[in-house]
Amino acid sequence: MSKATPATTALEKAGVTFDVVEYEYDPTAAQTGNHAAAAIGEAPERVFKTLMVMVDGRPACVVVPVAATLSMKKVAAAFGGKSAEMMQPAAAERSTGFRVGGISPFGQRRRVRTALAREALAQPSVVINGGKRGYLVRLSAADAVAATGAITADLLA
Structure with missing residues (x-):
């Protein structure tokens, strides 16, 4: 795959289709x-955005539907923390190795x-950033969980 990214390389290494x-x-x-959802003709509830957050001062990644609003209180609770806030864009880029708009939960630095928002489990497949702007991957929610070691949680406001 000539257009491989660290994200797609990580998925291939994990044996994920x-x-x-x-x-x-x-x-x-x-x-x-x-x-992105409109551009690919996909329902917004199947397209997920990757957001980098800080929970009690420690970085974490959340993956939620693109049209949804994140609840920082629920994010903190999901990770067993007391408080959560969005990570600054420059810090997110340094932490992940990806540019904002192309951050993927797969293959981060x-x-x-x-x-992963629990809503993903109700979908036959989900579309998540594949490691660069304009580059997405479609896979099962179960495979997304397996490839990242993610928990599924109630994260939405």
Whole structure:
């Protein structure tokens, strides 16, 4: 695969079956996740965004539907913490090795605790960033959990 990213390399290494879905990334889109869903013709509840957070000062990754709002209180609880906040974009890029808009939960520079919104389990497949802008992977929620060691949790407001 000539277009391999650290994310797709990690998925292949984990033995996970996935399909690559590419689209024209628009950095000016107000909601890049919703734009991605529309661009690939996929229902927003099947397209998931990767967000980097800090829980009690420690980095973590959450993967939630693109149209959903994250509850920081629930994120903290999911990881057994007291407080959670969004990680600053520059820190997220340093931590993951990916650029904002292309952050994937797979193949990050440093493996961190990861949580997948439980809503993913109701979907036949989910679409998650594949490690660069405009580059997504479609796979089962179970495979996403297996590849990241994620927990599934109630993360939405």
